[in-house]
Amino acid sequence: MRKLKLVMVGNGMAGVRTLEELIKIAPEMYEITVFGAEPHPNYNRILLSPVLAGEMTIQDIILNDKQWYADNGIDLRLNNKVVKIDRKARKVFGEDGCEVEYDRLLLATGSNPFMLPIPGADLPGVIAYRDIADTDAMIEAAARHKHAVVIGAGLLGLEAANGLALRGMDVSVVHISDWIMERQLDQTAANMLRKSLEAKGMKFLLPKFTAELQAGESGRVSKVVFKDGETVPADLVVMAAGIRPNTALAESAGIHCERGIVVNDTMQTYDPRVYAVGECANHRGIAYGLVAPLFEQAKVCANHLAMFGIGLYKGSVTSTKLKVTGIDVFSAGDFMGGDGTEDIVLNDPGAGVYKRVVLKDDKLVGAVMYGDTKDGAWYFQMLKDGQNIGEIRDHLLFGNSHLGDAGHKGVNSAAAMPDTAEVCGCNGVCKGDIVKSIKENGLFTLDEVRKHTKASSSCGSCTGLVEQILASTIGGAYQPADSNNKAVCGCTDHSHGEVRKAVREHKLLSPQAVMDFMEWSTPNGCASCRPALNYYCISTWPHEAKDDAQSRFINERAHANIQKDGTYSVVPRMLGGLTTPAELRAIADAADKYKVPTVKVTGGQRIDLLGVKKGDLPLIWHDLNQAGMVSGHAYGKSIRTVKTCVGSEHCRFGTQRSMEMGVKLEKMLFGMYSPHKVKLAVSGCPRNCAEAGIKDVGVIGVDSGYEIYVAGNGGIKTEVAQFFCKVQTDEEVKEVSAAFLQLYREEGFYLERTVHYIERVGLDYVKKRVLDDTANRKALYERLLFALQGYVDPWQERAQLPELRRNFEDVTA
Amino acid sequence: MTTQSLDTTTTDLTWRPVFKLDEIPVLGSRVVGSTAHGDIAVFRNREDEVFAVHDKCPHKGGPLSQGMVHGRSVTCPLHNWKIQLESGEAVAPDKGCTKPFAVKVEDGMVFLQL
Numbered sequence: 001m002r003k004l005k006l007v008m009v010g011n012g013m014a015g016v017r018t019l020e021e022l023i024k025i026a027p028e029m030y031e032i033t034v035f036g037a038e039p040h041p042n043y044n045r046i047l048l049s050p051v052l053a054g055e056m057t058i059q060d061i062i063l064n065d066k067q068w069y070a071d072n073g074i075d076l077r078l079n080n081k082v083v084k085i086d087r088k089a090r091k092v093f094g095e096d097g098c099e100v101e102y103d104r105l106l107l108a109t110g111s112n113p114f115m116l117p118i119p120g121a122d123l124p125g126v127i128a129y130r131d132i133a134d135t136d137a138m139i140e141a142a143a144r145h146k147h148a149v150v151i152g153a154g155l156l157g158l159e160a161a162n163g164l165a166l167r168g169m170d171v172s173v174v175h176i177s178d179w180i181m182e183r184q185l186d187q188t189a190a191n192m193l194r195k196s197l198e199a200k201g202m203k204f205l206l207p208k209f210t211a212e213l214q215a216g217e218s219g220r221v222s223k224v225v226f227k228d229g230e231t232v233p234a235d236l237v238v239m240a241a242g243i244r245p246n247t248a249l250a251e252s253a254g255i256h257c258e259r260g261i262v263v264n265d266t267m268q269t270y271d272p273r274v275y276a277v278g279e280c281a282n283h284r285g286i287a288y289g290l291v292a293p294l295f296e297q298a299k300v301c302a303n304h305l306a307m308f309g310i311g312l313y314k315g316s317v318t319s320t321k322l323k324v325t326g327i328d329v330f331s332a333g334d335f336m337g338g339d340g341t342e343d344i345v346l347n348d349p350g351a352g353v354y355k356r357v358v359l360k361d362d363k364l365v366g367a368v369m370y371g372d373t374k375d376g377a378w379y380f381q382m383l384k385d386g387q388n389i390g391e392i393r394d395h396l397l398f399g400n401s402h403l404g405d406a407g408h409k410g411v412n413s414a415a416a417m418p419d420t421a422e423v424c425g426c427n428g429v430c431k432g433d434i435v436k437s438i439k440e441n442g443l444f445t446l447d448e449v450r451k452h453t454k455a456s457s458s459c460g461s462c463t464g465l466v467e468q469i470l471a472s473t474i475g476g477a478y479q480p481a482d483s484n485n486k487a488v489c490g491c492t493d494h495s496h497g498e499v500r501k502a503v504r505e506h507k508l509l510s511p512q513a514v515m516d517f518m519e520w521s522t523p524n525g526c527a528s529c530r531p532a533l534n535y536y537c538i539s540t541w542p543h544e545a546k547d548d549a550q551s552r553f554i555n556e557r558a559h560a561n562i563q564k565d566g567t568y569s570v571v572p573r574m575l576g577g578l579t580t581p582a583e584l585r586a587i588a589d590a591a592d593k594y595k596v597p598t599v600k601v602t603g604g605q606r607i608d609l610l611g612v613k614k615g616d617l618p619l620i621w622h623d624l625n626q627a628g629m630v631s632g633h634a635y636g637k638s639i640r641t642v643k644t645c646v647g648s649e650h651c652r653f654g655t656q657r658s659m660e661m662g663v664k665l666e667k668m669l670f671g672m673y674s675p676h677k678v679k680l681a682v683s684g685c686p687r688n689c690a691e692a693g694i695k696d697v698g699v700i701g702v703d704s705g706y707e708i709y710v711a712g713n714g715g716i717k718t719e720v721a722q723f724f725c726k727v728q729t730d731e732e733v734k735e736v737s738a739a740f741l742q743l744y745r746e747e748g749f750y751l752e753r754t755v756h757y758i759e760r761v762g763l764d765y766v767k768k769r770v771l772d773d774t775a776n777r778k779a780l781y782e783r784l785l786f787a788l789q790g791y792v793d794p795w796q797e798r799a800q801l802p803e804l805r806r807n808f809e810d811v812t813a
Numbered sequence: 814m815t816t817q818s819l820d821t822t823t824t825d826l827t828w829r830p831v832f833k834l835d836e837i838p839v840l841g842s843r844v845v846g847s848t849a850h851g852d853i854a855v856f857r858n859r860e861d862e863v864f865a866v867h868d869k870c871p872h873k874g875g876p877l878s879q880g881m882v883h884g885r886s887v888t889c890p891l892h893n894w895k896i897q898l899e900s901g902e903a904v905a906p907d908k909g910c911t912k913p914f915a916v917k918v919e920d921g922m923v924f925l926q927l
């Protein structure tokens with residue numbers, strides 16, 4: 001097949017990111033030519049500020065060197081501006097006279113700095129702040145001249161002023177509004193910021209209107225004249241008064257533009273062969289000026305170019321961080337508030353801390369902070385997710401760390417951590433390693449950090465912290481993914497919700513069928529998506545979808561838990577934690593016979609035989625089966641244990657027969673697979689010796705019946721279960737628990753425990769479906785029982801059937 | 814029929830029949846134990862290509878045979894390193910290599926060069 005020709009105009013951050021995404025998913029589809037007006041390969045424009053401040057060098061900020069273009073077969077034409085597009089002939093014309101044909105054209109021309117149309121704006125010594133050339137000019141001016149004036153006190157202006165001041169210039173910042181960064185900060189935060197910048201030696205003139213720039217004897221700019229007649233000396237004037245999407249080329253080719261090249265949700269312009277991404281594009285009326293949204297656009301555009309027509313760009317919420325070392329400001333969303341909104345404010349000028357969150361209908365809609373910004377990423381996530389914060393409202397301003405976290409998800413504040421502090425306990429990764437990798441490899445997303453450093457790629461408990469480090473290292477360029485719509489994995493853009501829906505609506509019965517139907521970009525998925533797809537098929541279509549062993553993680557395929565040395569553990573089920581002398585004898589005999597090195601009582605009230613060789617598994621299972629014992633599924637995303645206390649059977653305080661209730665529940669749920677593991681507990685009275693308060697379903701006996709709690713979790717981040725309802729009979733306990741678990745089985749996303757499921761859908765919703773709607777509760781209960789019908793103990797199956805048994809045996813050559 | 818002729822360092826190599834192709838599940842593996850090179854994992858992918866590598870992950874020695882197979886790679890069950898089955902090399906950014914072995918299928922029988 002002939003390769004299609006893709007021409008890209010503008011070799012900047014958004015455009016090259018699009019190519020990277022495209023090459024990842026369709027490496028062979030296009031023959032690519034890139035035109036760049038600048039003489040440099042793609043670099044990280046946002047790091048021009050640390051370069052100016054002397055904290056980094058140009059070499060440090062190159063994202064794709066020339067070798068990268070060569071390796072990917074891209075014809076790179078630097079220092080070559082495209083001057084004309086002929087859409088009929090499908091050709092572009094370079095400044096050097098070359099002509100290149102295209103099948104698809106990608107415009108990524110960025111923005112132009114806005115130069116105030118005042119007399120003197122074209123004098124030598126008057127520049128903008130946009131690219132390497134500008135940065136070099138500033139560094140040079142700082143070495144030779146004294147007075148700098150920066151016009152505009154937005155992000156860019158302040159970063160320019162800070163850099164020039166650090167390079168020894170005497171800097172004045174001129175601004176037309178009453179306070180600085182008025183588009184990102186409210187007045188209180190802005191004034192605190194201004195004070196600390198003044199302490200660093202910058203002067204502020206505001207509100208002030210610039211009238212004219214005047215030249216000195218040398219012909220170079222020498223002073224700034226204001227409308228009120230005042231003047232200040234200036235050997236360097238930096239205009240940072242805003243940017244304008246660079247649309248001249250597109251307009252000259254007759255492509256529709258209005259403050260940006262107008263694009264649709266697949267990033268196509270009015271001419272569908274022509275795409276536009278980045279600051280030059282106007283999507284639903286907005287031309288973004290921060291990289292995070294541009295990267296989202298890049299991904300969608302690449303998908304469309306690769307002809308996976310599934311991704312849509314729907315716009316972004318952005319957040320802001322100023323990159324001035326030692327100063328922390330953050331803002332996101334609608335931080336000014338107004339009608340129908342409420343503010344919660346913490347103002348401690350003594351400590352230099354100011355925080356304001358804006359709420360609307362119990363949701364966070366905006367936040368602005370000065371001084372202590374470590375919770376910025378957390379607020380931003382809640383804002384994007386539209387999370388209901390009614391319950392944590394009172395603690396909101398004290399931050400994530402005050403929410404009773406047992407894990408280290410929120411306890412540490414990323415910014416304050418020393419470089420040597422260990423962030424990821426599983427893989428032994430320190431903060432310094434992460435920061436270094438982010439800077440050196442130009443990482444922008446959690447996924448990239450995971451790939452490069454391994455941090456947060458195992459148990460995930462440090463994910464929040466890694467996100468904070470990412471946010472504090474790259475500032476506003478960090479865009480946390482929207483938790484509800486995260487793609488399942490790198491093999492697809494579809495979210496878990498979309499996959500579940502497709503499995504249901506199109507009756508997809510195997511992981512391969514889902515991947516084919518939903519156009520997976522890899523031939524057979526990966527170790528992250530396959531188990532999820534398999535679970536969605538078998539939970540949606542019980543008895544019809546066939547369990548796909550090769551899409552099960554080894555523990556579930558072998559029905560035993562793999563250990564670090566490649567041996568396995570065997571944990572027989574002990575219903576409700578009850579056992580008998582005969583069972584104990586059988587366990588002891590098996591442990592002797594198969595030379596089990598370790599026998600341990602688990603935290604789930606049963607006995608673990610650790611260190612069993614794979615080949616011995618079917619044999620030991622056979623022996624245990626003979627004694628009436630079955631798999632305890634200690635390895636699966638499935639029912640684990642139902643813990644019980646002794647209850648009224650023996651205990652002097654017991655009000656209900658908790659052991660009996662626990663055994664009934666565990667029997668009922670035998671063989672249940674779920675999005676994540678499921679644990680239950682039954683206590684005989686509110687003293688709660690079975691710890692029902694941290695279980696997925698916790699049952700507590702009281703004099704008049706049982707209280708049922710749901711969505712507790714005792715693991716990575718301890719979460720106390722929430723009161724669900726009170727019932728009277730054992731049968732009701734079974735019905736409510738089963739209905740709740742079935743709802744979770746049908747709607748939960750893979751690897752989402754009940755607590756996370758409820759966080760996502762809300763407890764009220766679950767109550768409505770399970771408690772208020774009796775018919776629905778009964779139907780859910782029925783569906784669970786139906787799914788579990790005829791379940792065969794996997795140990796028994798493997799101990800008996802030779803063809804299954806063979807999978808445990810090695811052969812010799 | 815699929816053959817990979819890969820560089821193996823030992824001399825006097827012979828092709829040894831090990832088991833039938835059907836005995837390896839699609840997207841699964843079987844282990845040839847106790848060879849002079851330790852355990853060798855033989856994988857089969859959806860296209861019925863077979864691959865053989867030393868059953869030892871370059872990271873911390875995890876049994877690769879127990880991982881999930883996709884495309885031409887396997888994900889180690891212990892800490893999710895991805896290993897390319899033709900070369901035995903880890904997928905970047907991880908670095909490391911496990912020894913690959915030559916393997917072929919003839920008339921439904923899998924042969925290992927040992």
Ligand code: SRM
Binds near residue numbers: 561606608635
């Ligand atoms: C054996 C046992 C430890 C013990 O000796 O007591 C255990 C062992 C493991 N736990 Fe656990 N957990 C054990 C009780 C618990 C408990 C306590 C409980 O169940 O009452 C908890 C906290 C309660 C909870 O889950 O809410 C617990 C929270 C975890 C977590 C964190 C889950 C979370 O959602 O936060 C993991 C990681 C995971 O599942 O992703 C985990 C994962 C593991 C794994 C399976 C790690 C793995 O994937 O290899 C460990 C297997 C060790 C091995 O090599 O065999 N284990 N684990 C306990 C088995 C109980 C049983 O009879 O089934």
Ligand SMILES: Cc1cc2nc3c(=O)[nH]c(=O)nc-3n(C[C@H](O)[C@H](O)[C@H](O)COP(=O)(O)OP(=O)(O)OC[C@H]3O[C@@H](n4cnc5c(N)ncnc54)[C@H](O)[C@@H]3O)c2cc1C
Binds near residue numbers: 131
């Ligand atoms: C100093 C500074 C600090 C910043 N800090 C942050 C920050 O902290 N966080 C954040 O999110 N964003 C920040 N930004 C903004 C961010 O850098 C931009 O949003 C982003 O670079 C825009 O990407 P783009 O690809 O759309 O445009 P660009 O990166 O500007 O790329 C466009 C390229 O196209 C070239 N070009 C234009 N016309 C033509 C033509 N006709 N032919 C050939 N080439 C052409 C231009 O020369 C340019 O190289 C900062 C910007 C600056 C300047």
Ligand code: SF4
């Ligand atoms: S048993 Fe649980 S707590 Fe202990 S090391 Fe393993 S996963 Fe961690």
Ligand code: FES
Binds near residue numbers: 872874894
């Ligand atoms: S041993 Fe294979 S990934 Fe760690």
